[in-house]
Amino acid sequence: MRAWLMECRKGIEALRFGEVADPEPGPGQVLLKVKLAALNPADAFLAQGMYPAMPALPHILGRDGLGEVLATGPRVEHIRIGETVGILRCDVGVEVWGTLAEKVVVPMDSVTPVPAGWSLEEMAGAPLVYLTAWQALTQWADPPAPPSAGGILLVTGASGGVGVASVHLGKSMGLTVIALSRSEGKRARLRTLEADFVFDSADTNLVQAVKAAISPKTVDLVVDSVGGALLNSVIVVLGYGSRISVVGRSGGTVPAFNTASLLFRRIRMGGVAVGDYSGQAAHMAWQEIVRRLNAICQRPQVDSIVSFDEVQRGFKRLSEGPMGKVLVRVAS
Numbered sequence: 513m514r515a516w517l518m519e520c521r522k523g524i525e526a527l528r529f530g531e532v533a534d535p536e537p538g539p540g541q542v543l544l545k546v547k548l549a550a551l552n553p554a555d556a557f558l559a560q561g562m563y564p565a566m567p568a569l570p571h572i573l574g575r576d577g578l579g580e581v582l583a584t585g586p587r588v589e590h591i592r593i594g595e596t597v598g599i600l601r602c603d604v605g606v607e608v609w610g611t612l613a614e615k616v617v618v619p620m621d622s623v624t625p626v627p628a629g630w631s632l633e634e635m636a637g638a639p640l641v642y643l644t645a646w647q648a649l650t651q652w653a654d655p656p657a658p659p660s661a662g663g664i665l666l667v668t669g670a671s672g673g674v675g676v677a678s679v680h681l682g683k684s685m686g687l688t689v690i691a692l693s694r695s696e697g698k699r700a701r702l703r704t705l706e707a708d709f710v711f712d713s714a715d716t717n718l719v720q721a722v723k724a725a726i727s728p729k730t731v732d733l734v735v736d737s738v739g740g741a742l743l744n745s746v747i748v749v750l751g752y753g754s755r756i757s758v759v760g761r762s763g764g765t766v767p768a769f770n771t772a773s774l775l776f777r778r779i780r781m782g783g784v785a786v787g788d789y790s791g792q793a794a795h796m797a798w799q800e801i802v803r804r805l806n807a808i809c810q811r812p813q814v815d816s817i818v819s820f821d822e823v824q825r826g827f828k829r830l831s832e833g834p835m836g837k838v839l840v841r842v843a844s
Contacts, residue, residue: 544579550637577611637837
């Protein structure tokens, strides 16, 4: 089969488009013909050796995807040959070969049907980012209260995959959602996703603008995928007992971070690790996510689709900051 091979840890630019033997499904596994794969920042980090996983080389990246069931291994039940399924969170693309290939082997408890009324493209890149956002929103013992009691969610990097998912799920929870994005065009798109307030994260008056918009209330929960200097500004608008769910660090390290800024308002920070979901937990969370998206009449956002031989161009688009997911069309 054709695949994008990671033969060293020198970044996406070092990936090679080549041929490898077809994988075979083992006990409890299914073999998929990949139709669509999706790109994630974590793929780029892994390709640079900047991710906890250190898979054997050559490796094949790709954690998200959708495909047709070609074969099943022993002890596989309730999955039909020819069925089209999406991939939930698992070790695919992390510790074992992923979806940037014509075929991939996936655990049977990590595949799920395409929700009724969804397109294949909407499904292909949704599970990982929505499961990540769901964990970010629900990992605290005392989630934010509804708007009537002051429940306000702030999302940094709101136009990215996890950002859009956080906006959607925050709205489904009845929260007031503040979305941050540097792009004027993306801010306009975020308003169509029903974010209550949208601000330019690069605005030097960001803190004052947010405070004025929500006064006398304060932000209760942040889903942060940016870090960098922005985090220091975000902390200023938080209230007593507020929480920060850390999803990523696209903005780099936080400069001159003062831990005392967390003390007297008892602000709590917690990392998000979607890999903590078991197969069963991922299915339960995914069913709730789909129910909530259907209830608010929203769908996952697709920024762009590249062909299988244009994966590196897709990663370039990912680095530019897409509006939603960047997909790879592996097979028609």
